[in-house]
Amino acid sequence: MSSDIIQPARVHPVAAEGRASEDLLVLSLRDAEVRAADGRTLLRAVSLDVLAGQRIVVTGPSGSGKSLLLSTLMGRWPVGLRFTGERATSADRIGFVPQRGLDAFHPLIPLARQLRLVTGATPGRIVQVLESVGLDDPGLHRRRPTELSGGQAQRASVALAALTNAPLILADEPTSALDHESRDQTLRLLEEIVGPQQTLVVATHDTAVARALGARHLVVSDGVVTELFSRAERDSGAR
Numbered sequence: 529m530s531s532d533i534i535q536p537a538r539v540h541p542v543a544a545e546g547r548a549s550e551d552l553l554v555l556s557l558r559d560a561e562v563r564a565a566d567g568r569t570l571l572r573a574v575s576l577d578v579l580a581g582q583r584i585v586v587t588g589p590s591g592s593g594k595s596l597l598l599s600t601l602m603g604r605w606p607v608g609l610r611f612t613g614e615r616a617t618s619a620d621r622i623g624f625v626p627q628r629g630l631d632a633f634h635p636l637i638p639l640a641r642q643l644r645l646v647t648g649a650t651p652g653r654i655v656q657v658l659e660s661v662g663l664d665d666p667g668l669h670r671r672r673p674t675e676l677s678g679g680q681a682q683r684a685s686v687a688l689a690a691l692t693n694a695p696l697i698l699a700d701e702p703t704s705a706l707d708h709e710s711r712d713q714t715l716r717l718l719e720e721i722v723g724p725q726q727t728l729v730v731a732t733h734d735t736a737v738a739r740a741l742g743a744r745h746l747v748v749s750d751g752v753v754t755e756l757f758s759r760a761e762r763d764s765g766a767r
């Protein structure tokens with residue numbers, strides 16, 4: 529996109545200037561670095577503020593550090609990696625939609641029962657949310673996650689994230705294992721099911737995802753997190 533420019537990820541100006549107190553800060557990183565055991569820096573984010581209700585897309589080539597950025601937002605890093613810097617969050621829970629829906633679940637506990645055990649939601653609420661992600665056959669609710677198709681398991685993982693009512697929901701390549709139709713459905717569901725005050729961060733290779741959800745666009749390149757601003761945003765100084 530020739531009209532876009534890249535600048536280092538930085539404090540969201542609204543939060544920095546404290547103009548809009550209703551803009552709730554959900555998470556912030558300062559001088560964040562993730563290093564390998566041999567000291568190599570794998571990820572670097574100088575300053576990043578995430579606000580309630582934002583839709584954020586993270587793009588970047590394979591191996592650039594998108595998953596490590598999500599790990600850093602989550603506050604859990606792969607064994608052997610070291611985080612330095614500051615990470616502060618007001619989120620008491622963080623929902624996660626993995627690349628393969630099945631990875632969100634114990635493979636053998638029937639779906640609805642598992643959702644009840646994990647989230648404490650009522651059976652009625654679980655049925656309602658499963659229906660809202662298109663899993664309206666009660667037979668599916670009784671199935672083990674391993675007995676669901678890839679698309680069904682992915683929709684179930686969206687339902688799980690929604691049932692947690694987490695203020696922050698992270699999704700790591702949530703559509704890359706799906707065909708086009710399931711991908712579009714999953715995206716629509718993510719958009720619909722995430723409430724206006726919930727924050728959604730989606731890491732993806734898929735530029736269609738970036739276009740569909742991309743209110744705010746972070747780019748990771750060789751482990752460095754930058755923010756992509758449109759020319760209009762830069763000129764207006766809105767972000």
Ligand SMILES: Nc1ncnc2c1ncn2[C@@H]1O[C@H](COP(=O)(O)OP(=O)(O)OP(=O)(O)O)[C@@H](O)[C@H]1O
Nearest residue numbers: 564570589590591592593594595596597606607609
């Ligand atoms: N546990 C680890 N130990 C050492 N290096 C790691 C570890 N996890 C990730 N890395 C390295 O950190 C870099 C970023 O990895 P990451 O998984 O975040 O990339 P990514 O952008 O999500 O890639 P992809 O799009 O292929 O999933 C890569 O060079 C990777 O090899």
